[in-house]
Amino acid sequence: MKFADPLFLLALLLVIVPILIHFIQFKRYKTVYFSQVAFLKTLMNESKKRNNLKQLIILLCRISAVTFIVLAFARPYIPLNQQARLQDEVVVGIYLDNSFSMNGLSDKGTLLDKAKLEAIELANSFSPGTKFVILTNDPDPVSRLSLTKDQLISEIGKVKSSASNMEISRAVATLKTQIESSNAKTTSNIYLLSDFQKNFSDFGEIKPDSTSQVFVIPFAQQSTDNLLIDTCWLETPGRLQEQTELLKVRITNQSAKAYNNIPLKFYLNDSLKALQAVSLKAQETIETEVSYQNLKQGIHYCRLELDDYPITYDNAFYFSYKVESEVRALEISDENSEAVKWIEKLFSDDEQVKLSTMTSNKLQLGRFSAFQCIYLIDLKELSEGLQNALVKFAEAGGSIIMFPGETADIDNYNVLLRRLNVATYGSIQDSPLKIDGLNLQNHLFRDVFTRDYERVNLPSLYKSYPMQLPFQSLGSKVLTNNDGSTALYEFPYKLGRVYQFSFPLTSESTDFFRNALFVPVIFNVALHSYFPQTIQYELQPNTVINLKTDATFAVPESITMKQHEGNFSIQIPLAAGTTESIRFSTSDFVNEAGFYDLIGNDTVFGALAFNYSSRESDMNFYSLDELKAIASKSNFQLAQPETNAIGQYDLDSLNVIELWKYFIILAILFLLAELLVIRFWK
Template identity: 30%
Template sequence: MRYQNPQFLYFLFAIAVPIIIHLFNLRKHKTVYFSSILFLKEVKSEKRKKNKLKQLLILFSRILTISAIVFAFAKPFIPSKENQESSNLFIYIDNSFSMDNISKKGRLLDVAKEKGIEILENFNHQNIRIITNNFNSTENLIKNKKESKDYILNIKSSSKNRKTSDILQKVESITSDPYTLFIISDFQKISCNLNDLIDNDSTSKRILIPISKQTNNNISIDTCYLKSPINNSGNSNIICARIKNNSTKNEEDISINLKINDKHKTQQITSLFSNEKKEIELSFTSKDESHLNGVISIEDHPITFDDKLYFSINVSSEIKVCQISDLENSNIKKLYENEDNIVYTHQNIQQLDYNLLNAQNLIILNNILYFSSGLIDFLETYVDNGGSICIIPAKEVDIEHYNLLLQNLKTNLFKSHINSQLNISKINLDHKIFNNVFSTKKLRKDINLPSINQHYSLQNSNRVIKEDIFTFENGDKFLNSYNKQKGEIYLFTSSISEDNSFTKHALFVTTFYNMALQSVSSDKLYYTIDKGDEIKLKTANPNLENIFHIKSENTDIIAEHLIEKRNQYLSSHNLIEQANHYQITQENEFLSYISFNYSRKESNTEQFNERELQNFIKLNNIQNTSIFLSDLNISENLNKLDKDKEYWKLFILLSLIFILIEILLIKKIQS
């Protein structure tokens, strides 16, 4: 048996008080005068024995009453056999970004570290392991109290986020023996699956120590994307940033700032309702800049890891366009050959160089009557890997054969050939190839649009996702665009011959020039730390060794070089830890920039509260898991946890019984 308040046992000396009173009462004599004591002598001996017995019973009842009251205040208990301290003590301290939030006692991580040290001070273990989200190999090693305290004091915030199952698996990978695990965390709902706590292992015990945040305010920049590819022409570019209010209250006057290459470009002010997402357009211009390193930022506290979003854009210096045909279209040739940033080539359909074709940004299939199975397979793979193709049919084609190509490319199929002149009556000005072309989203009614003498109607299909660009007055389509995997397909329904009015219209130049601009597949603007994404390598120097570095001011990682389907990739093996811009180099030669950002998984700071955790444990009858109460300190919680059967209520009841016995005995004597 143990006592929660053993200091109260000193009050057992109070037992001496009724004993002393009893002894003094025995020495008192009372004189009673009688005329004759003849009859008293006969009952004297018998009554003396009864009184002596009753006095002793009163004494014992008083002693037992005092003892019961003292033991009740000392709170005796018998430790549970299941709760005996195991030889393996683990303390997990959550150091994810959500622990930067604020509680009534300060920063959550600082409070967690204090509680971890308090646990150390209340245990006599010398075999201790401290675990954080880092899962370092040093955390597998046994530490003594001093080493454990020093390790806890040096814990810093980490970008790594661990599920409950990850923590349990980590502990069980270290030891197969029974253990005691303290989990000190904010128990964020996004990463904490309470079902992972349901376990039949009764030999080990887990103690949850939840730390509650004071506020639920956080604004995050979740992602960004370009509305159109970047070029060196000096045109205005737009990058869209998606921001979210993760709090339960409205936020006003949020300032979103954009920096490009350390120069401030623009600022937008916005407001957000509770839990609202909003996309903000940020405009900037770039000219003669081959690399753009940008940062979108806001001001928000106390959670700051998601207040900055880094991105990198490697601007293509040239666009490669190739026309494949029997007879080269001179209008297309003149258009592209006059552009400094476009490298134009032509290949005859009978003499194709697939290696050169694979390096093109845009392939124009013009006036081709027959597609070989090898060309069809190449075009499908080319589009899937991010290439763009433009299909211009001949005036008279075998529809059934053409549909073999279109079917593989997942576009609408040709239905029939129509020989009639039709005007283009509708233009989809929202399509990306018209970005920065028209000042308004509505055409003037008096605008002169081109006409086409013949075209192919298309079969309707619900399985095909398309975007109309040009539409005839009868509703048929002249030009559609389709996305397939990483690439894009532009499908004309009519030939574009020398005498076609479309080739003489300004829309011809606009359409084909912007088609080439859009064919430049943008690299990923950024990668996410700890996600394990492979980094696509667009260029490499064949004259150098395949030794690639990912560098920043304080980081230099040798990346693994991978080749898959003729594409080159780099793997950092999740060694990047800081959100920032990084250089990719081959040996010492610079290749490109990339950016890394922290995962936005923890931006939503909603957490399980103490009551929710208690209810889950009780509802699922989880015997080996308990929870520390926030209104008790670590020492009090440990004492409460260590008790199986408490007897203070029993001793209160016994003290009342003994008092009642004493009262009855006194009344009996008096009567």
């Protein structure tokens, strides 16, 4: 016989307690002399002997009860072979990968079906009384519970394929935490059942732990062929009614074979708008284009589809956006500015751009969020309030177009320009210049020229400000002069843009407003002014959504997110935001790709499109040889389901006879014997 916890045998010293009690309670007799005591003396001697025997039996029962209780806690066992030993209480952690990649085929159906069968066999290989913790990619409260074998098998049967995924190191760390919380004094075996996709198999991040053993059980894909839509994007930033969209689509072939004439379908608001055939070589990525037109304003639901089997979860790609009927522009100038009439005349009859005007002494800063672009025309100075409002406007995604005043306070201007991290102005110069360079790659000149622009008469500058770029500038030149200086810069700032001209828009400074270049530049700046729309989101936990609003939008107290075609609906409280945006988190409740409408104040004011993670579509898995090489350098063991090795992990526990239950029974019997002696021995 051996003991699993031999140090507990020190508690045998507790047998002193009943011995001390026995001697303390032992009665001392006083001798009393009588004349005739022969009969009484005989009777007393017999009674004394019987009482001493009773007390001795009670003492032995107590000593035996204490002894057997201590021996039971020392966990005695009889080994059936030399290697067998009784371990501490074992809690088994099982990670069952139920990500989409486990939908691949195996000889027993999908890999997930096969993994579920192996997990059940694994559970049956352990001795009765073993506790289990199961973890899947889903955020499930069951993963925080300690389960019996029957409960575990029941939970395994409920596991379904999920869009969620998890790194291997995170799965091991989570299981260790749950095992430790279930019982502080335990050893743990952790089993990882997965196809071990390289994107999520970060074995190097698993921290060594002497109290646990990690077993890796791989499931190999029969085929890793997969054709998927990587992503898509729209060529132009703004979304306007009657605008022709050019959609770029990136498609990847992860197979070792070629695909020919695979149909690519494009649906707009559930109506098929385009159908084209795509062909890809093995391991090739291509980009193709889809052209269509936004015929109406409002929310547009767009879907791209490919036909591919057996990996089907990434065959559809969703995106959505909101089409505006017009661009709202604002022109700010001093009173009696001659340039105002040129700007107003340009946009007076245009249906795509709606122009509003303000003078510098009658600004309504709170209305700025209602516009997409602001023209600053020949202002002498910029007040502190105006500067703050412009910075905030650009940060949110608006466009600022700046023509400095002919008598502008340059120091005042440069305060704002430094805050926007754009070029600063020097002193005005009256040297005649000629614009002779156009950056035709800039979006302002797309589809503007049908012939060589060198044959076009370009504007002249009579007065201009030299511009000096900041140390780390992201600006790009749009118009350049014949002396190498720049007449127009375009700068990104946060979500917005700044278009900075070097000259005032006056007849004394330039003939730009009379030139043919005036219309496409000023008009296209407005058309390309937009507040960014995120057309699609990747399914991830706690995705934060930040939606731009304008001054006309009444921010609701809460938002209802409803599946566009489905029954899912949930109310979302708003997070901290600003009056120009609403911000909220999707938490962990969005787990299916598709469209979700945003409802506030009983109105659908937006829509979100969610797609499954592209990382899950990467069909690169660790081979068996690669896993063996990693295992040789790491602290985990490799097991193969095909070798039936799973049922061999708990042999140590099966090759011993545990005796603690018998010692507990003996302790109870001696305690009962003590009670019977005290009750019935008179």
